[in-house]
Amino acid sequence: xxxxxxxxxxxxxxxxxxxxxxxxxxxxxxxxxxxxxxxxxxxxxxxxxxxxxxxxxxxxxxxxxxxxxxxxxxxxxxxxxxxxxxxxxxxxxxxxxxxxxxxxxxxxxxxxxxxxxxxxxxxxxxxxxxxxxxxxxxxxxxxxxxxxxxxxxxxxxxxxxxxxxxxxxxxxxxxxxxxxxxxxxxxxxxxxxxxxxxxxxxxxxxxxxxxxxxxxxxxxxxxxxxxxxxxxxxxxxxxxxxxxxxxxxxxxxxxxxxxxxxxxxxxxxxxxxxxxxxxxxxxxxxxxxx
Numbered sequence: 001x002x003x004x005x006x007x008x009x010x011x012x013x014x015x016x017x018x019x020x021x022x023x024x025x026x027x028x029x030x031x032x033x034x035x036x037x038x039x040x041x042x043x044x045x046x047x048x049x050x051x052x053x054x055x056x057x058x059x060x061x062x063x064x065x066x067x068x069x070x071x072x073x074x075x076x077x078x079x080x081x082x083x084x085x086x087x088x089x090x091x092x093x094x095x096x097x098x099x100x101x102x103x104x105x106x107x108x109x110x111x112x113x114x115x116x117x118x119x120x121x122x123x124x125x126x127x128x129x130x131x132x133x134x135x136x137x138x139x140x141x142x143x144x145x146x147x148x149x150x151x152x153x154x155x156x157x158x159x160x161x162x163x164x165x166x167x168x169x170x171x172x173x174x175x176x177x178x179x180x181x182x183x184x185x186x187x188x189x190x191x192x193x194x195x196x197x198x199x200x201x202x203x204x205x206x207x208x209x210x211x212x213x214x215x216x217x218x219x220x221x222x223x224x225x226x227x228x229x230x231x232x233x234x235x236x237x238x239x240x241x242x243x244x245x246x247x248x249x250x251x252x253x254x255x256x257x258x259x260x261x262x263x264x265x266x267x268x269x270x271x272x273x274x275x276x277x278x279x280x281x282x283x284x285x286x287x288x289x290x
Contacts, residue, residue: 001088007067008077008267010084012092013059027065030101030174037171048169048207051095052179060093064100069117069176075124076267082125083264086151086182097181104162104175111163111241114176118159118234119247121178125150130262132254141246147183147229148248154183159234166213170235 002015006023020028038047038056047053055061064081068074078100089096102121105113131152133139138146147154157180160172204215228246236242255262260269 001062001084007065008074008081009064010081010088010098011063013056013061013063016063023065024103026103026174027101030065030104030172030177031063033173034099034101034177037168042168042210043212045206045209048203048210050202050206052097055093055095055097058093060096062089062092062096062098064098065103066100067103069102069121071270072124073267073270075121076128076261076270078121079125079128080264080267082180083130083151085180086153089182090184095185097179097185100178100180101174102176102178108162111161111236111238114159114161114163115234115236115242115247117176118178119243122148122157122233123248126248126250127256128261128266130255133250133252139250139252141230141248141250142228144227144229148233149250156181156183156229157233161234163237164235165237167211167235167237169207169210 001010002012003009006016006019006027011019016031020031035056038052040047062085064078064085066074066078082098085098089098102117126148129150131150134149134152134154137149137154140146148157149155157178159179160170160177162171162173162175164171207215230246230248234242260266
């Protein structure tokens with residue numbers, strides 16, 4: 001953790017603050033707006049998730065910056081950072097989510113762009129995961145106990161993006177921002193516990209006050225019949241610009257990529273090439289790469 005640089009490395013808050021002056025303009029602005037939303041107020045209302053406020057205020061969050069949502073070298077570096085995070089977060093703090101800032105695209109691409117890019121990133125991680133899909137988690141996203149898994153752990157990635165006009169709790173003015181939380185940090189706070197039910201009621205009440213609109217219809221609880229986890233990763237605002245079914249179809253097949261791409265540091269093979277030849281489609285860049 002805290003290797004040199006600011007992009008493609010795992011950073012604690014003190015180190016990120018120390019390096020911001022030398023960071024890219026987009027990363028400085030990403031973090032500035034993130035911190036302001038966590039610790040500030042909107043029309044007198046604090047950010048809905050008081051867990052998010054606490055970890056940013058106390059310096060318990062961990063951070064990563066990814067230079068692209070499509071470039072294979074950048075995504076393989078992010079893959080390595082995420083694995084390092086899963087190995088270290090329990091030793092960092094009692095509750096230590098990972099906030100990931102992605103380099104923004106040019107212009108204003110709209111909602112469909114962000115849905116597509118988020119699921120591209122998650123699919124890339126799934127294909128290049130060094131660990132198999134956990135046996136106790138179903139692979140069908142259309143089930144109440146499905147959730148995204150990586151590195152052998154169930155994760156809850158929640159995203160913010162620029163296309164939210166009213167739902168400001170999910171608004172990130174710079175670009176795609178994803179906060180990753182291992183399912184383990186929710187122990188004792190699930191929907192079937194008294195503490196979990198109180199936390200959800202409080203957060204939803206605060207969400208209504210902060211956003212000025214009702215909580216999103218897709219907001220639900222993991223494992224509850226009728227709720228679906230994948231719809232909560234990036235709330236849809238425009239039904240025509242968002243997927244009707246989960247774009248990711250995980251499998252238990254393992255490994256899915258060549259061993260040379262599974263090993264740590266594989267990103268260096270592509271760092272000087274925009275389109276690696278002779279590899280699987282999962283590692284190639286796409287048109288309109290960030």
